[in-house]
Amino acid sequence: MLPLLRFVSDKQEHKYRDLIEKLANEFHVSDEERKELLASGNQAIFDNRVGWAKTYLKKAGLLDSPKRATFVITDIGLNTLKQNPERIDAKYLRQFPAFIEFQNASRNVAENEEESTPQSFAEQTPEENLDKAYQRIRKSLSSELLNKVIDLSPSFFERLVVELLVKMGYGGSIKDAGKAIGKSGDEGIDGTIKEDKLGLGIIYIQAKRWKPGNIVGRPDLQKFVGALAGQGAKKGIFITTSHFTKEALEYTPKNETKIVLIDGDQLTQLMIDNNLGCTSQQTYELKKIDNDYFDEE
Numbered sequence: 001m002l003p004l005l006r007f008v009s010d011k012q013e014h015k016y017r018d019l020i021e022k023l024a025n026e027f028h029v030s031d032e033e034r035k036e037l038l039a040s041g042n043q044a045i046f047d048n049r050v051g052w053a054k055t056y057l058k059k060a061g062l063l064d065s066p067k068r069a070t071f072v073i074t075d076i077g078l079n080t081l082k083q084n085p086e087r088i089d090a091k092y093l094r095q096f097p098a099f100i101e102f103q104n105a106s107r108n109v110a111e112n113e114e115e116s117t118p119q120s121f122a123e124q125t126p127e128e129n130l131d132k133a134y135q136r137i138r139k140s141l142s143s144e145l146l147n148k149v150i151d152l153s154p155s156f157f158e159r160l161v162v163e164l165l166v167k168m169g170y171g172g173s174i175k176d177a178g179k180a181i182g183k184s185g186d187e188g189i190d191g192t193i194k195e196d197k198l199g200l201g202i203i204y205i206q207a208k209r210w211k212p213g214n215i216v217g218r219p220d221l222q223k224f225v226g227a228l229a230g231q232g233a234k235k236g237i238f239i240t241t242s243h244f245t246k247e248a249l250e251y252t253p254k255n256e257t258k259i260v261l262i263d264g265d266q267l268t269q270l271m272i273d274n275n276l277g278c279t280s281q282q283t284y285e286l287k288k289i290d291n292d293y294f295d296e297e
Contacts, residue, residue, distance in 0.1 A: 020046070057077070138269075141278060167274040207239045239260050239262045244263055
């Protein structure tokens with residue numbers, strides 16, 4: 001917030017996008033860091049933080065917005081800079097009544113919240129905090145799903161794999177996809193599924209419902225690749241409820257065979273993304289001001 005306020009101290013009008021670029025240069029933010037998104041994927045983390053810095057300063061009365069996406073420093077902002085503060089954060093801004101009103105809390109409540117809130121949490125934007133809470137809930141759900149899947153019977157696990165792949169766009173219908181599972185007697189292959197709804201290609205599947213301690217190694221993948229070669233196949237999916245060793249992850253067949261590895265964590269994440277084995281409990285809809293609506297021009 002302090003560098004942002006210094007950038008607009010020339011009393012000129014500044015565009016929001018220009019402030020983002022100036023602050024990115026100020027903090028030596030790399031191109032890769034600029035591309036990092038919130039967990040929701042809706043906005044860059046850095047842009048989000050600049051946006052909230054701007055909002056906090058505006059709510060405290062240090063910035064004004066004479067027109068859309070344009071900002072200028074106020075007399076309060078200039079006086080604040082004259083005091084040479086070492087840092088401007090939410091705690092500093094609580095000296096301004098307008099900011100306390102914005103937080104919808106009394107000064108005492110806000111100070112108590114500051115004392116009970118970790119610094120890292122207090123310095124993050126509301127979207128970041130919401131994203132982190134969402135990721136914690138998702139991680140917990142993923143763990144519960146994996147425990148459920150490990151306890152499934154082999155036949156149920158096979159059906160789960162088929163249904164997941166169909167939900168992801170493979171195999172056409174459940175009925176068509178399910179015909180292939182369990183019918184292959186070839187060593188190292190548990191079944192096949194159509195690559196698309198028209199059946200123009202076939203993907204071979206290896207599904208291992210193993211407990212976490214039983215890790216899939218490179219020999220298991222080599223065996224699977226050998227089985228694919230025996231079928232003249234070039235595409236395969238190796239799914240396990242466990243994990244892959246480092247050697248297995250680094251293994252690349254020397255022929256044209258392409259295999260995709262899915263471990264227990266990826267499996268449950270795909271289940272969550274495709275609403276398989278879980279259901280929506282509550283939906284929160286985030287909204288923002290529609291500036292076009294208030295544009296009298």
